[in-house]
Amino acid sequence: LLLLMVVAPLPGNAAPPPPADSIAPVLEKVLPAVVNISTSKVVGLKQRQLLLDPYSHQPYAYRDRPIQKKSQSLGSGVIVDAKKGWVITNHHVVDGADEITVTLRDQRSFKAKLLGEDPGVDIALLQIDADKLTALPLSNSEYLRVGDFVVAIGNPFGLGQTVTYGIVSALGRTGLGIEGYEDFIQTDASINPGNSGGALVTTRGKLVGINTAIMGGSGNIGIGFAIPATMVKAIVSQLAQYGEVQRGQLGVVMQDMTRELADAFGISHHHGAVVTQVLPGSAADKAGLISGDIIIAIDGKDVSDGGALRNAVGMLRAGNTIKLKVIRDGKRKNISAKIALPKDARAEGFKFSKRLDGALLGNLDDKHPLSESGGVEVLKVKRNSPAWEAGLRAGDVIVSVNRQPVGSLMEFSALAAQAGDKGLLLNIVWGNGALFVVIR
Incomplete structure (x- = not known):
């Protein structure tokens, strides 16, 4: 008995279906929204030029001759609105650029x-x-959990669009000193130089972060x-409307709530931000906040610590009204405060540390040239004072204070209070120089 087996050929040149565990179908919809970004800027340099005596032709002096050189950098971005042509990237990718070029996955380039x-x-x-843009709208990242699978997409080392795969390793990372406001998603999906500004997406194609x-x-x-x-x-939303983020301040110095503090206050709530000082005339002062208040929620969202409140x-933009839930004398209380622009302020150094006296x-x-990024300026230093001897x-x-960026005197006060007697590691910038100074 002869058995014949007939195998039907695949129609045309159709590719075999992807395996059940492949995310390729999702990525095919996502990848066109991730772009490459290149920037260029002209930087000023100095070239030392030898001057010759016109009679003896002997060198008699040097002079710095200004020259210009064009520098370039590469990064990534994400199209979030196809109709408006909006592309999100990192500030540091385009900082100071004279020209920005966006290159799409189909190799079209636009200024x-x-x-x-x-x-x-x-x-x-x-x-x-x-035209014909593909957008990847910003999603709600608050539902993410540690262990969720994610994909990082970008332009590492200028190689071109690259996809890496991993998990969410941690959430709410702060205190790293990378940015002024930190609440990072940590992932083990490979991120390399050039990935900055690229997309972090879920396996369902939701944009949950910007690398x-x-x-x-x-x-x-x-x-x-x-x-x-x-x-x-x-x-x-603020950049689109105003071109900048005009931040307000609440006007409190605070520290993280701990179990020890909760026991001392006689409450069972172990999370929140404890108000240690209210700045006179600030939004917090006008709202009625007092030292000892424990802020446990803002606009209905729980506050885990001082960093979360900050x-x-x-x-929020200055002028916004926020609703705070606080614990005062063991009782819960609702307080509304209208955050305001930070006012010019000065303070004597000894208020923060004895070593800053003078x-x-x-x-x-x-x-000020550094006003955009923020900082605290040393206005005066008394000669031979502790601050002078410390090098200020x-x-x-x-x-920065203890490797945490500081944008104002109020933030400096809060960070100094958190350090206690452990000392202060100050990152100081002046002119074209910078150094670290340890204050103990």
């Missing part, structure tokens, strides 16, 4: 207009005039960070 940027969160909003930084500096070691989409969405306020500190004014000089700008 981009910078609509606005926010160094505090490291986000920039671009716009291109193009922004890596641990280690030069390459991937399995620890990368993305800005949550929910935070990005709050910033983009981030929540930092996402220094007068103040907020940067709008005309008038004109210095303190940009």
Whole structure:
């Protein structure tokens, strides 16, 4: 008995269906929304020129001759609105650029207009005039859990569009000193130089983060960070309308709630931000907040610690009214406060540390070269004072305290209070120089 087996050929040149566990079908819809970004800018350099005596032809002096050189950088971005041509990337990708070029997956290139940027969160909003765009709208990142699978898409090392796969390793990472406002998604999906501004998406194709930084500096070691989409969405809405984020301040110095403090206050709530000081005339002062209040929620969202409160306020524009839930004397209380622009302020250094005695500190004014990124300026230093002996000089700008960025005198006060007797590690910038100073 002869058995014949007939195998039907595949119709035409149709590719075999993807395996059941493949995310290729999802990525095919996502990849066109992720773009490559290249920038160029002219930087000023100095070239030392030898001057010759016109009679003896002997050298008699040197002179610095200004020259210009064009520098270039590469990064990534995400189209979030196809009709408006909006592209999101990192601020540091386009910072100082004279020209920005966005290249799509289909290799079309367009000159981009910078609509606005926010160094505090490291986000920039671009716009291109193009048709047939594919957008990947910002999703709700608050539902993410540790262990969720995610995909990082970008342009690492200028190789072109690249996809890497991993999990959410941690949520709510703060205190890294990478940005002014931090609430990072940590992932082990490979993120490398050039991925900045790219997309972090779920296996369902939801945009949950903008890749922004890596641990280690030069390459991937399995620890990368993305800005949550929910935070990005709050910033983009302000950049689109105003071109900047005009942050307000609540006007409190605070510390994290701990179990020990909760026991001391006689309450069972172990999370929140404890108000240790209310600045006179601030939004908090006008709202009726007092020292000892424990802020446990803002606008209906729980506050886990002082960093969470700072981030929540930092996402709002000055003039917004917020609703705070506080615990005072063991009882819960609702307070409304209208956050306001930070006012010029000065304070004697000894209020923060005995080693800063003799220094007068103040907020940067709008005309200061570092006003955009923020800091605290050393206005005066008394000769031979503790601050003088520590190395502080008038004109210095303190940009971080214990590796945490500081944008104002109020933030400096809060970070100094958190340090207690452990000492302060100050990152100081002056002119074209910078150094770290340890205050003990």
